Amino acid sequence: MSSQAQKKKKRYFKLINQIPRQELFSPGHGLCAGCTAGTIVRHLLKAAGPNTIVVNATGCVEVSTTTYPYTSWKVPWLHLAFENAAAAASGVETAIKVLQRKGVIDPNKKINVVVLGGDGGTYDIGFQALSGMLERGHNVMYVLYDNEAYMNTGIQRSGSTPLFAWTTTTPAGKVWRGERRPKKPIAEIVAAHRVPYVATTNPAYPLDMLNKFKRGLEVEGPTFIHVLQPCPTGWRFDPRYGIKIARLATETGMWVNWELDHGEFDVTVPVPRRKHVKHYLRMQGRFKHLTDEEIEEIQKWVDQEVERINKMVGRQVIGPVEE
């Protein structure tokens, strides 16, 4: 096993009680009740610690956590605009590099630069800046919290919206059946930039999520963590079910928790027995218009995805649907 691969197998957090207790994300923010973005950000900062600068794209987290004169952030935080968080992070990271070289900032102090962007700010309007940041090799970890639509402006379709999902701009009517295209495979597009570390995770698996944040920060160069973020407001579910839905996403194969560490691909949350996608879809109002046939169409699409993933890993990490 190569040293790089050995490192990959390193798990920073094995038990919940190993998660740092320091809270760097304050309560009292304005995120919706049951919003899982708050859970993600809180754990992100636990993994990153205080020597971290966060660059936030415009979006739910940005508007909900910094209503002047209040802030939820106990680390330095910068927001410029919607489409340029990756460019801004490139500037911050470069400034730190030069100032450390010139001795203005202690060169031995590691300062994490983390981008936090939603799906609109990452898949769509921020994609060019993201690609530039990846290609230039900045030492930045980009965290995408993906709630699969423009939730901040009121649930409009984005490049991340899944097949058949209702949004305010892809309503379910006589002609349209919700979103007409599957999600854009953003993490794989990022991986195509040959960056050292790309991972997908979700907050129902906090240790998986924390370990990936930690790994993303440890690896030199651009890293990308794609986090599924169930949204009670936009997905139309009872606020208490956010984590349950996140877990069902993985259990049904609608979402796969994987990582690509220096070219080695692995599924970090294997699912030996898969649940039918209806268990995930039927919990959410955004899919309530779906017929059984349409659900089967999604099931077929997921089956194909699972087969593709298993081929990539080289063994069956995600099993067949067993009811």
Place this chain on the structure above:
Amino acid sequence: MAVTVQEAKVTWKRLPLSSNYAVAYAVKDLDVDVIAAYPITPQTTVVEKIAEFIANGELNAEMIHVESEHSALSATIAASAAGARAFTATASQGLELMHEILHIASGLRLPVVMSIATRALSAPISIWNDYSDLMNTRDTSWITLIASSAQEVYDSIVQAYRIAEDPEVMLPVMVAYDGYLMSHTYEPVLVPEDNKPILDYAPKNYNRIKLDPERPITMGTLTGPEWYYEFKYQQVVAMKKALEKARKADEEFKARFGRGYGLIETFNVEDADVVIVAYGGLYGTVIEALEPLVEKGVKVGAMRLRLWRPFPVEDVKKALGNAKLVTVIDKAISYGARIAGPVALEIMSSFYQDEAKPMIMSIIAGIGQRRITEDTIREIVDYSFKVLDRGRAPEESLYWGVRGVKYE
């Protein structure tokens, strides 16, 4: 105000430089830490030269080769937010693409400096000079200097950091000059053998408010109706202060280095019935055209606007107050306005409240680098005296030199 600073002992070397290269030399001498830029004609040789300086170890900086001007300004101001002295350069379409971030740079009070080799806007696409790009940035709360020689470009970039980083200002500064007509023409420029006097004049301040894990701050918040207005009013106040800061920066520059420009420049205004107002490289052409006329006893003078924002109202009124007619040549068009010259409008508004004021005529010229020669200027002077005799300035801007349009 008396300037008490001793003239610095500086050894200058005289180099043939384009205005673009003059910018690059200034950036090097100011020890800028981070440069983020994207190629665009006619700006590109600025960053090419800076890249050479970095590549040869003459400037200890990092260049971010961004994928657009939008990202160029974003990375530049973010580097500034992290404490670095940061710079970018652009023109035309690039400046338009940056427009959103122009407001964010000033709203976050980040003291970056940007050079603009001014260029016409598409469509139809034109790579040649006018000031349409710069004039579109008027309301972005950037301090804006317009230089008229390569030496002044160098000196203005140096002054720009001094003004921008002043704790009572903390606003970004643009230094503009004519694309091609200046960006790609060579003039003798004095640059120092050693940059210490430049850094003594414009010292770096790494202790300003910045993104620092030891002292975390939140920059770029959501701000509701209860507070947003106060943020914006602070920019109004800072802009007001910037006027005197720009004046002092120039005076101290002159005291140290022997070169100064003022906020405006004038020629024979004391003794002129007609004053021609221009900005950028065109002023040189105006002076060349006017000198022989003045020698012959024609009562004509000229004024150059150097500081566009904040607008130096009192300086302008003092310079133009004796004239009977002020003819303002603008190289940009405010479409749909009767007076379509941005600087003409500004000068008119400066005098509006006064009882005694000169007639003001607005002329549009040099659009897309339509040639303006000394002959053109003399024609404009002749026409100005005709207007003076008639006793009434045209109510609309005159579109000088466009096909099919003649003014009697």
